[in-house]
Amino acid sequence: MSLPPLAALRAFEAAARHQSFKKAAGEIAVTPTAISHQIRLLEEALGVRLFDRKPRQVVLTQAGQELYPVLRDGFVSFANAVDAIRRRKTARGLTVSVLPSFAAKWLLPRLPDFQKRHPDIHLRLHTSAAAVDLASGVVDAAIRYGRGPYPGLVAQTMFRETFAPLCSPMLGIQSGDDLCNATLLHLDWLSPDDVTPTWERWAAANGIKGLKTSGGISFSDDTHAIQAAIAGQGVVLASPAMARDELDAGLLIMPFDQHLDGHPYHFLHTGRGTNRAEVDAFADWISNQVAQLPTAS
Numbered sequence: 001m002s003l004p005p006l007a008a009l010r011a012f013e014a015a016a017r018h019q020s021f022k023k024a025a026g027e028i029a030v031t032p033t034a035i036s037h038q039i040r041l042l043e044e045a046l047g048v049r050l051f052d053r054k055p056r057q058v059v060l061t062q063a064g065q066e067l068y069p070v071l072r073d074g075f076v077s078f079a080n081a082v083d084a085i086r087r088r089k090t091a092r093g094l095t096v097s098v099l100p101s102f103a104a105k106w107l108l109p110r111l112p113d114f115q116k117r118h119p120d121i122h123l124r125l126h127t128s129a130a131a132v133d134l135a136s137g138v139v140d141a142a143i144r145y146g147r148g149p150y151p152g153l154v155a156q157t158m159f160r161e162t163f164a165p166l167c168s169p170m171l172g173i174q175s176g177d178d179l180c181n182a183t184l185l186h187l188d189w190l191s192p193d194d195v196t197p198t199w200e201r202w203a204a205a206n207g208i209k210g211l212k213t214s215g216g217i218s219f220s221d222d223t224h225a226i227q228a229a230i231a232g233q234g235v236v237l238a239s240p241a242m243a244r245d246e247l248d249a250g251l252l253i254m255p256f257d258q259h260l261d262g263h264p265y266h267f268l269h270t271g272r273g274t275n276r277a278e279v280d281a282f283a284d285w286i287s288n289q290v291a292q293l294p295t296a297s
Helices: 006-018 021-028 032-046 062-090 100-118 175-181 197-205 224-228 245-249 277-292
Strands: 051-053 056-060 092-100 121-127 141-145 154-166 184-187 217-219 233-239 260-269
Touching: 006 032, 021 032, 056 062, 092 100, 092 277, 100 121, 100 141, 100 224, 100 245, 100 277, 121 277, 141 277, 154 277, 175 245, 184 224, 184 277, 197 260, 217 224, 224 233, 260 277
Parallel strands: 092 121, 092 141, 184 217, 184 233
Antiparallel strands: 051 056, 141 260, 154 233, 154 260
């Protein structure tokens, strides 16, 4: 592009906006003589006069009136683009992928503490059970449930999940016989393995015979299963940690002390990247939250 010098264009835009060489000079931090010189260079480059110079003021010519709004809008666009880049640089962002149920039942109630401790970090939660590529840089870290290992990633163990029968107190479940007469609620696991919590495994581990483990209602999301249990629709084999608020409020009870151990939750990241400081801050905060748990769940 064949354009006049930027300094000359900037001097003209300021002088035209203020209708004063002196005020333009004060804005740009140069002398009025320097402004006048730059505008003369611009006029020579264009071959037209841009100002009529009068004893106490300068007035735009027709050519100046045509040029001014174009330059004004251009410099506003420059300023907006530069400000946006500066804001992105100073706003520390962190994107964490979290399992939907874990986000709803465990993480979200605790997030105000993170925001209080790190008000300069803009946290984005990506709720999904699908695999994410942390090396891509789209997501900085993830919280996942499973045995592992996680090759190429830093895996910080949070806590091992446990599962126990939970139900509404209105069902009056107190014994194995009561449970055998109750409706059982089931969870559909995407990748079942040898520690997947099922009613069959729980009954076998606790010597309860006659439990009809078929039938009932199955859910793909444990938050929905917990809501069904609260409504008295049956007994769910779920995580006490994910239902802590409902248990504390008396909406659910845990009629049996026996638990099934599951896999741990892990906080995963690459250990590198431009957001390493933000990832480390979140990892430290997670460790602090886990240390405050009353039990390892």
